[in-house]
Amino acid sequence: MDSATSATSATTPDPDERARALAAVSLEQGDPTGWFERLYAEASEGSAVVPWDVGHPQAVLVDWARERRGEGRSALVVGCGLGRDAEFFSGLGYTTTAFDISESAVRTTRARFPDSRVEYVIADLFDVPAAWRRGFDLVVESLTVQSMPRSVRERATAAVAELVAPGGTLVVSAACRPDGAADDADDADDAEAGPPWPLTEKEIAAFATGGLTTVSIERKPPAGPGGFDRWIAEFRR
Ligand SMILES: C[S@@+](CC[C@H](N)C(=O)[O-])C[C@H]1O[C@@H](n2cnc3c(N)ncnc32)[C@H](O)[C@@H]1O
Incomplete structure (x- = not known):
């Protein structure tokens, strides 16, 4: 998924490869997100590794x-995976809700953090509860939109933005995407090019x-050798 976040040796199977293989099957079936559940289910049985499960917040x-402190403010973490960022923002005092489309991810996360104050919810970004619309002081989107193919990018971006309350912030x-890649090209929508895209x-x-x-868009160097540069961007309603 991101070679900067998946430390593997020459003898260990590459977690990114398994994720890409599952994604390729899903994409062939016209289902851009079904592979996440398969990956998390395999990981919960010990037969796969989730590449982005690095045990610390980004x-x-x-x-x-x-x-920044979150007391008195609500936060929503989009595509929370195994909870690393949700737990971090909860620790800053935000009343935190976090959701993921994968039932196995949410189950694993609840078991991993039994005393968590985060409310972990199984939900699809494209079909969120009505009460979430424009409902959160802080919305955190980290690595989820890039994990979906470009064909759904515009819709995913708008769905994330819609979760921010009046006066609220999206991070x-x-x-x-490396310099030189054509801005609007959809050539990177196939399984060979990603995930991530x-x-x-x-x-x-x-x-x-x-x-x-x-508010700001910044480009930061990769977290480790061979990784991608990172965007960190802030928006406000
Ligand atoms: C690359 S992972 C990143 C997970 C987490 N944000 C992190 O940084 O550790 C993308 C996550 O988005 C979730 N996801 C993908 N499509 C989704 C959707 N439509 N609605 C909710 N979650 C989704 C996946 O299950 C997966 O956990």
């Missing part, structure tokens, strides 16, 4: 959140939609 989010972390600057700027305005 460094760019930790940096962004420095000196987005994503891999940068990193975001161009235009695609990260596109979160300023549905009434959100851009």
Whole structure:
């Protein structure tokens, strides 16, 4: 998924390869997200490794959140996976809800953090509860939109933006699509190109939609050798 976050040796099966193989089957079936449940289910049985399960919150989010406190504010973590970022924002005092489309991911996360104050919910970004619309002071989107093919990117971006309450903030972390890649090309929508399908600057700027305005868009160096540069971007309603 992101070679910067998956440490494997020459003798260990590459978690990214298994994720891509499952994604390829899903995409062939016209189902851009079904592979997540298969991957998390395999991981819960010990037969696969979730490449992004690195056991700590994303460094760019930790940096962004420095000196911010969440007391009295609500947060929603999109595509929360195994809870690393949700637990971090909960620890800053936000009343945190976190959701993922994968039932196995949510089950594993609840078991991993039995005393968590985060409300973990199984939900699809494209079909969220009505009460979530424009409902959260902080929305955290990290690596989820890039994990879906470009064919659903515009819809996914708008669905994330729609979750931000009036006066609220959206923070987005994503891999940068390398310089030189054509901005609007859909050549990267096939299974060979991803996941992930990193975001161009235009695609990260596109979160300023549905009434959100851009506060900042920054490009940071990769977390480790061979990884992607990262976008860390903030928007406000
Ligand atoms: C690359 S993983 C990143 C997980 C987590 N954000 C992290 O950084 O550890 C993308 C996550 O998005 C979830 N996801 C994908 N499509 C989704 C959708 N339509 N609705 C909710 N979650 C989704 C996947 O199950 C997966 O956990």
